[in-house]
Amino acid sequence: MKNLWKLMLTSILAVFLLAACGGNAVDDKPKENESNTENVAGEEVEAEFPVTLKDAVGNEVKIEVAPTKIVSMIPSNTEILFGLDLADEIVGVSDYDDYPAEAAEKDKIGAMEFNVEAIIAMNPDIVFGHESAYGMSEEGYQQIRDAGISVFVVKDALNFEETYETIETIGKATGKTKEATEIIDNMKTKVDEVVAKVKDVDTKKTVFVETSPAPEIYTPGAKTFAQELLDLVGAENIAADQEGWVQMDPEEIIKRNPDVIVVMYDYIDTAVEDVYARDGFGTITAIKEKAVVQVDENITSRQGPRLAEGLEAYAKAIYPEVFGE
Structure with missing residues (x-):
């Protein structure tokens, strides 16, 4: 009898919640960017379907049931999907997908020029x-x-908050809201730990982030993900007076004299050595102090679960002394 009363009470609460959220208990059309997730008696309930979500180009996408066959067209999406425990549901990924290792075993759909016919044949x-x-x-x-x-x-997330929103949205679209929340919470914890370690540094260092080598040296300026990483670890970007990804002449880098040079590419085996060997760079503090450091481009640029690790990589590259390195 006691269990029966609990069941009846839960049902009544659910009706009131539906009425409060939609104004009509039989209205099954979700609001824009909102899943059918309810919280009954303080317990989180997995997202229900159908769910309608607005994507980055303004299309409202209605998903009738939790997808069982998924194609991911970019590595960051793939890392999120694997993080949501959807390895079995993923049937196709881009040619660049390499993490986790299992992603490399999935069928490929191409890269920037993807194979439409192959994707359709997968029937995702x-x-x-x-x-x-x-x-x-x-x-x-x-x-x-x-x-x-x-x-x-x-x-295309430009900061941590937008990355969290992306993970949350993909979680709603796949019925993995709980897993998405866990990923986000773990990322926030890691970010807080890194920020706490560097918050008391005595002197803020100046940094040049190099994303491509000479002769066309590119660097991220303001309003980029790299800028947020530098801000969070308490470092000064010498290219912050420009927006986006910009080309910088070697003479200008020498003039701005960064304390640290962060190299964000690894397709050249001698990337760090090449920076040290550049003509005229011998006067730069980063060269004299042996502070040219290579970081993993994937974890520092892919908008997915490993970004918090990327933040730590930046912090260790710029303030190794804080981490005992």
């Missing part, structure tokens, strides 16, 4: 694209939609 329930590549591939995306396949274009 949903394809997760990305805003960063959408402009040059819009026709291909539409062909996939025309084949009756749901396409969700993921936002």
Whole structure:
């Protein structure tokens, strides 16, 4: 009898919650960017379907049931999906996907120029694209939609908060809201730990982040993910007076004299050695202090679960003394 009363009470609470959220207990159309997640008697309930979410290009994508066949078109999406424990559901990934190791074993769909026919042949329930590549591939995306396949274009996140939102959204789209929350909480904990370690540094260091080698040396300026990483670890970006990804002449780098040079590419085995050997760089503090450090580009630029590790990599590269290195 006691259990029966508990069941009746829970049902009544659920009705009131539905009425409060939608104004109509039989209205099954979710609000924009909102899943059908309820909280009954203080307990979190897994997202229900159908769910309608707005993607990065403004399309409302209705997902009827939790997808069982997923195609990911960019490494950051893939890392999130694996983090959400969807390894078995992933049937296709891009040619660049290399993490986790299991991603490399999945069928490939191409890179920036993806194979539309191959994707359609996989017959996925949903394809997760990305805003960063959408402009040059819009026709291909539409062909996939025309084949009756749901396409969700993921936002090109520019900071940690937008990355958290991306993980949360993909969690809603796949019925993995609990797992998404756990990933986000773990990332925030890691970020807080790193920030706490560097908050009391005596002198803020100046940094030059190099994303491509000479002769065309590029660096991230303001309004980039790298800028946020530098801000969080308490370092000064010598290119912060410019926005986006900019080319900088060697003479200008010498003039701005960074304390640390962070190298963000590894496709050249001698990347760090080449920086030390550049003509005229001998006067730069980073060269004299042997402070040219290579970091893993993937964990510092992919908008996924490993970004917190990327933040730590930046902190260790710039303030190794804080970490006992």
